[in-house]
Amino acid sequence: MTYRLLCFFIPIIIVFNFYSLPKNAEATDLNEKRIIIKYKNKSSVFHKGKIFEVGKVLDKNSHVVINELQKNPEVDYVEVDSHYSYSAVVTDSLFFSQLKDFEVMNVQNGWKSFKHIYKPIIAVLDSGIELQHPDLKDAIISPHNILAPLELPHDEIGHGTHVAGIVGAVTNNNVGIASIVRDAFIMPIKVGDKKGVYGSDLAKGIYYAVDMGAHIINISVAGPTKSRTVEEAIQYAVDNNVLVVAAAGNEGNNLQMYPAALPSVLSVGAVNATTNEYANFSNFGRYVSLAAPGVDVLSTYLLNSGNYTKMSGTSMATPYVASAAGMLKAHDPILNARQIRLILEQSSVKSESIYVQNGLLNVGNAIEVYETYNRIYGKTSIDTSIQIAHSGWKKVQSSELINSMNTSKKGSFAILTNNSSFADALAITTLAKKLDSPVLLTRQNVVFNETIDTLHSLDVTDVILVGGEMALHTSVERKLKEEGFGTLRISGKTRYDTAAEIARFSAMHKGEVIIADGRNYPDALSISVYAASRGIPILFVNKDTIPTATQNIIDAFDFSKVYIVGGKSAVSENIEKKLNEKANVQRLSGVNRYDTNLAILDYFGSSEGFYIATGTDYKDALAGATLASKQNKSLVLVQPSTIPKSTKDYLVRNKGDFRILGGKVAIHPSVVWELEEILRSE
Numbered sequence: 001m002t003y004r005l006l007c008f009f010i011p012i013i014i015v016f017n018f019y020s021l022p023k024n025a026e027a028t029d030l031n032e033k034r035i036i037i038k039y040k041n042k043s044s045v046f047h048k049g050k051i052f053e054v055g056k057v058l059d060k061n062s063h064v065v066i067n068e069l070q071k072n073p074e075v076d077y078v079e080v081d082s083h084y085s086y087s088a089v090v091t092d093s094l095f096f097s098q099l100k101d102f103e104v105m106n107v108q109n110g111w112k113s114f115k116h117i118y119k120p121i122i123a124v125l126d127s128g129i130e131l132q133h134p135d136l137k138d139a140i141i142s143p144h145n146i147l148a149p150l151e152l153p154h155d156e157i158g159h160g161t162h163v164a165g166i167v168g169a170v171t172n173n174n175v176g177i178a179s180i181v182r183d184a185f186i187m188p189i190k191v192g193d194k195k196g197v198y199g200s201d202l203a204k205g206i207y208y209a210v211d212m213g214a215h216i217i218n219i220s221v222a223g224p225t226k227s228r229t230v231e232e233a234i235q236y237a238v239d240n241n242v243l244v245v246a247a248a249g250n251e252g253n254n255l256q257m258y259p260a261a262l263p264s265v266l267s268v269g270a271v272n273a274t275t276n277e278y279a280n281f282s283n284f285g286r287y288v289s290l291a292a293p294g295v296d297v298l299s300t301y302l303l304n305s306g307n308y309t310k311m312s313g314t315s316m317a318t319p320y321v322a323s324a325a326g327m328l329k330a331h332d333p334i335l336n337a338r339q340i341r342l343i344l345e346q347s348s349v350k351s352e353s354i355y356v357q358n359g360l361l362n363v364g365n366a367i368e369v370y371e372t373y374n375r376i377y378g379k380t381s382i383d384t385s386i387q388i389a390h391s392g393w394k395k396v397q398s399s400e401l402i403n404s405m406n407t408s409k410k411g412s413f414a415i416l417t418n419n420s421s422f423a424d425a426l427a428i429t430t431l432a433k434k435l436d437s438p439v440l441l442t443r444q445n446v447v448f449n450e451t452i453d454t455l456h457s458l459d460v461t462d463v464i465l466v467g468g469e470m471a472l473h474t475s476v477e478r479k480l481k482e483e484g485f486g487t488l489r490i491s492g493k494t495r496y497d498t499a500a501e502i503a504r505f506s507a508m509h510k511g512e513v514i515i516a517d518g519r520n521y522p523d524a525l526s527i528s529v530y531a532a533s534r535g536i537p538i539l540f541v542n543k544d545t546i547p548t549a550t551q552n553i554i555d556a557f558d559f560s561k562v563y564i565v566g567g568k569s570a571v572s573e574n575i576e577k578k579l580n581e582k583a584n585v586q587r588l589s590g591v592n593r594y595d596t597n598l599a600i601l602d603y604f605g606s607s608e609g610f611y612i613a614t615g616t617d618y619k620d621a622l623a624g625a626t627l628a629s630k631q632n633k634s635l636v637l638v639q640p641s642t643i644p645k646s647t648k649d650y651l652v653r654n655k656g657d658f659r660i661l662g663g664k665v666a667i668h669p670s671v672v673w674e675l676e677e678i679l680r681s682e
Contacts, residue, residue: 033062035055037078038076040073040076092177104360105360106362110363111182116331121212121214123187124160126160126190126220127192130154134175134176140188141186142212144187145190157193164186168181177308181323181327184330203229216245216326218322222250226261235264238264245268246259248287249314250282250314267289269284271354272294278291281312293320294312296310324361347362347365375659375662376659381441384662385439388624395459396458396459396460399435414439414462415435415438416466416476424466426622432626433630438626444471461486465488465489467490492549494549495540496539503553506535508557510558510559514539515563516540516541518540522596523593528625546578560584564589565588567590567591594639594646598646608632609656611659612667612675613637613662619662621661638667643678658679
């Protein structure tokens with residue numbers, strides 16, 4: 001309601017595959033990427049006279065396509081196409097009058113990352129709307145008048161029109177004001193007039209909004225009486241995945257007002273954007289979840305009264321939150337009502353002077369929370385490995401490194417491996433778990449200061465380098481020694497030799513061993529967590545042959561149990577028969593890497609949650625496998641932009657806590673929120 005409007009009816013009152021793109025085409029599908037191919041020779045027949053070519057590929061195949069194209073001698077380079085936004089963000093003529101509100105809510109920073117891929121429906125249950133308002137008319141959908149169903153929802157007092165403008169005024173139309181959501185459908189539902197609102201009419205409006213497909217309902221009305229009828233209508237909305245946002249009221253006290261005080265409602269109080277203080281008229285307390293600007297807010301108004309005006313009240317703060325909710329829905333339609341509320345609440349900014357449970361609406365933070373929710377990540381794979389180390393270890397404890405040749409060394413160990421050529425390190429997880437050591441990634445010829453700082457902060461005394469000088473140059477070893485660390489290199493001429501050398505530190509006579517394809521990474525990574533937990537070494541073979549180094553370890557330790565990971569196209573039936581002559585052989589496999597991952601999870605049983613990593617790049621899983629084993633969690637592989645159906649079915653049956661390994665390039669945020677719904681829903 002406006003601050004001065006105090007009219008009552010009942011105790012509810014108004015409260016304010018690669019293929020070329022045609023010219024100007026865009027790769028807008030979440031599963032696609034645009035790539036640029038730059039050629040070396042303009043006259044080359046290969047590129048038909050073009051300096052470069054632009055195409056799009058499936059996101060999950062992009063790294064393969066780029067690698068293959070780069071091998072062509074005619075190609076200079078291949079890269080993912082950059083995307084830029086226009087600097088002129090808003091063209092609406094009155095936007096300058098909204099700046100203070102939008103700056104307080106960090107809206108423009110949110111817009112920088114905002115991608116409008118869906119047009120949500122936001123219902124405004126109020127006094128009606130000015131149907132021909134130039135800033136609203138193109139957004140209106142399914143208008144309805146609860147009070148007179150055969151009539152249009154004309155607004156007699158301007159309140160509903162003002163609220164609707166804050167919710168979804170058409171943005172960048174060179175007219176009037178902007179809205180946070182920028183482009184949404186507004187569903188105006190007239191539930192009251194100049195005298196106020198009946199609870200029964202409000203309930204009817206809620207049912208209508210839900211049945212007509214609204215995603216968000218804005219209720220800028222409040223009163224001190226709890227109505228069962230209204231509560232049941234709101235529960236109907238919640239049960240149908242509709243977010244209800246309601247005004248906390250303008251009495252300036254902490255008495256509960258309804259429907260805002262209902263736990264299922266996102267309740268909103270008001271702040272003064274000029275003073276950054278809580279508005280003196282706004283209700284407050286733990287039942288109020290968020291705050292938004294609600295003092296002298298400019299918005300749309302009746303055409304015969306100037307088109308635009310300023311009003312104050314929690315009525316004005318509430319539609320800002322509803323519009324931000326709409327923005328999140330527009331950014332990713334997969335988000336459900338509960339998740340949108342979670343993001344808005346987690347991203348709000350707390351302050352001692354803002355007397356609400358969570359804090360002030362922050363749109364920029366909301367987009368960031370959407371993108372980074374529940375992740376361990378950094379800007380690069382090296383940074384991610386550092387964050388994984390800090391997540392699992394405060395200090396590395398002293399241990400003793402002993403191999404089968406009785407070579408021993410005491411110290412507090414960390415393991416270092418190449419972040420781009422890490423085949424040597426695929427077998428390291430078991431040793432890392434035995435030493436309780438984090439696995440850190442680095443470049444072939446340089447170790448960055450951030451990695452050095454992490455080693456010092458974890459009280460590491462010795463660093464184990466995995467792989468030969470082609471994997472980690474002597475300059476890396478020299479740098480570590482200069483920083484005061486002892487070093488030990490575990491390596492062989494090939495990945496098979498290196499795995500065999502690693503196995504000498506954990507293999508047990510008559511014990512267990514894991515055999516994996518040395519050319520295919522995901523199978524070894526899938527089982528590495530269980531290998532580490534059970535102290536089982538991992539050895540590598542070719543499809544049809546067992547390398548000498550691998551055979552020597554098999555002969556030396558005379559294993560009684562052999563796990564073959566992967567199908568017969570990875571490890572042949574002939575190898576299985578040969579191994580079965582002396583040991584009990586168990587093959588764990590599926591039709592693809594994701595099903596093999598699930599076969600491993602099913603065989604080794606339940607855990608205390610999941611780490612989720614991409615199945616198309618292995619850096620994050622390599623660094624995270626030791627952490628997963630340390631915390632008794634499983635490692636689940638997904639595609640960057642989708643969850644395989646079989647994996648989804650498995651997770652539906654095995655709910656639990658989860659964290660993502662890697663940033664949004666590794667696993668798209670929409671996948672994260674789908675996982676959140678699967679694993680945390682009742």
